Every structure is written in C-alpha cells, then in structure tokens.
Amino acid sequence: MIQNYFLFSILVIGSIILEGNCESSENGNVTVKDFCIKETGISKEKVKQMEDESIKELDEDCYCYLHCIFISLKLIDEKGKLDVMKTMKEFPDFNEECLKKVPLIMECTDIAALDACES
Known part of the structure; x- marks a missing residue:
C-alpha cells in the first residue's frame, strides 16, 4: 500500500507535466492524458482520485493508465525496455x-515494478 503512494506521487507530477507539456495530436487538442483516458477506458473521476491521492489502492485500470502515460512519453519502448535517462x-x-x-x-501491471525505485 505504501508503494502505491509513490506511484500516486509520480502520477501527480506526471499530470502536471502532461498538462503543461502535452503535444497535441493530429486530432487537434488531445493531450497525452486525454489520449490515455480514452485509450484505457479509465474514468476521469478515477484519474482525478489518483491525482488527488484519494484512491486507496491502484487497480488494473490505474496501472494501464500509467502504462499508457509512460508509453506515450516514450519512457518505455516497443520492446518494454524502460529508458532510464x-x-x-x-x-x-x-x-x-x-x-x-x-x-x-510489457503488461499494464508490470509498471508496478517502479514502486521499488522510490528514493
């Protein structure tokens, strides 16, 4: 459970980054955050709860959303390798x-491996 709080922190930081530095797609004003909400089917309410750290425990929807964010930011390549730098x-x-x-x-829930890397 404590490990989930670290991913919450990452999500909050990531949301700030996504809101400020999102690239628009060819579809207009779609941000990475909006794209991942639509792509994963997670509710905007659940994303808001993740950002507010009011959700108790991350489930598969949350992990798939985070996975999409990392893929979209090109932090994970097509082979599943994390770009550390x-x-x-x-x-x-x-x-x-x-x-x-x-x-x-490779899978949504594999992103939980990042829990162990909190400083």
Whole structure:
C-alpha cells in the first residue's frame, strides 16, 4: 500500500507535466492524458482520485493508465525496455540504479515494478 503512494506521487507530477507539456495530436487538442483516458477506458473521476491521492489502492485500470502515460512519453519502448535517462529527466525522484534493474514492462501491471525505485 505504501508503494502505491509513490506511484500516486509520480502520477501527480506526471499530470502536471502532461498538462503543461502535452503535444497535441493530429486530432487537434488531445493531450497525452486525454489520449490515455480514452485509450484505457479509465474514468476521469478515477484519474482525478489518483491525482488527488484519494484512491486507496491502484487497480488494473490505474496501472494501464500509467502504462499508457509512460508509453506515450516514450519512457518505455516497443520492446518494454524502460529508458532510464528519460525517466530520470521526467521523474527525478526515482532511484536511478534501481530503474536500471527494472524488468521489461510489457503488461499494464508490470509498471508496478517502479514502486521499488522510490528514493
């Protein structure tokens, strides 16, 4: 449960980054955040709860949303490998040495491996 709070923190930081630095797609004003909400089917209410840290525990919907964010920001490549340098640039609170040991992130719930890398 404590580990989930770290992902909550990452989500809050990520949301700030996404709101301020989102690239629009060819569809107009769609942000990465909006794209991932639509792509994963997570409710906007649940995303808001994640951002507010009012959700008790992350479920598969939450992990799929976070996975989509990391993929969209190109922090995870098509083979599931985490780009440690890009991730550290976006989220400096991670432990770099730990990130280097994160296994491939192929499924939504694999993103939970980042829990162990909180500084």
